[in-house]
Amino acid sequence: MLSSFCLKREKVEQLLLEPTINHAIVCDDLKKFYPGRDGNPGKFAVKELFLAVPRGECFGMLGPNGAGKTSFISMMIGLTKPTSGAAYVQGLDIRSHMDAIYTSMGVCPQHDLLWESLTGREHLLFYGRLKNLKGSALTQAVEESLKNLNLFHGGVADKKAGKYSGGMKRRLSVAISLIGDPKVVYMDEPSTGLDPASRKCLWNVIRLAKRDRAIILT
Ligand SMILES: Nc1ncnc2c1ncn2[C@@H]1O[C@H](COP(=O)(O)OP(=O)(O)O)[C@@H](O)[C@H]1O
Ligand SMILES: [Mg+2]
Numbered sequence: 001m002l003s004s005f006c007l008k009r010e011k012v013e014q015l016l017l018e019p020t021i022n023h024a025i026v027c028d029d030l031k032k033f034y035p036g037r038d039g040n041p042g043k044f045a046v047k048e049l050f051l052a053v054p055r056g057e058c059f060g061m062l063g064p065n066g067a068g069k070t071s072f073i074s075m076m077i078g079l080t081k082p083t084s085g086a087a088y089v090q091g092l093d094i095r096s097h098m099d100a101i102y103t104s105m106g107v108c109p110q111h112d113l114l115w116e117s118l119t120g121r122e123h124l125l126f127y128g129r130l131k132n133l134k135g136s137a138l139t140q141a142v143e144e145s146l147k148n149l150n151l152f153h154g155g156v157a158d159k160k161a162g163k164y165s166g167g168m169k170r171r172l173s174v175a176i177s178l179i180g181d182p183k184v185v186y187m188d189e190p191s192t193g194l195d196p197a198s199r200k201c202l203w204n205v206i207r208l209a210k211r212d213r214a215i216i217l218t
Pocket of ligand 2: 071
């Protein structure tokens, strides 16, 4: 269970008195409770989570399997609602302003969500368009992204994702999460299944990417 994560209640409550826009993310006593089923007791996956992540920072969330990392990300990206507590993304409340939050958010889910029959390039073009990129800005963003994640050479970009190795799929998922200049990016175990070289390439990309955004990494 993710709990009392990195800040004291008093510190977050102090922060909330100031405009929350200074922080990419503020969580105030965030909780997620899953009710029991078939006679099994319910459980908290996230409890008393207090967190403040400034812009330009990469926040790493560690915890064993079942600690509540994915549950936390699901709430922050609007897939599930918190049981109680509040969270703000660039000052916007996730309980009431998810629509606005979506426009500047990037997500690399724990399990790759890719179309087997689309190439890496086609994925990035698709997601780039969703982020309102067009024309030469779109082409340029896609090329850059393919190069940064080492999916450019050897015709990899134009191979169908269904033919990709696990590591290539993971790198494509990371590329998708960063396209279109999102201000807050969530990466749920992005390095799973990557070999050491790919891992190094991933950390470089994250280091460059975090300059003007916040990255939450598990
Ligand atoms: N939809 C759900 N319904 C009930 N329990 C869930 C659900 N999703 C996750 N859990 C439980 O919540 C706990 C945290 O899971 P999760 O957030 O996936 O952790 P992590 O990503 O850190 O491995 C686990 O015990 C898991 O079984
Ligand atoms: Mg998880």
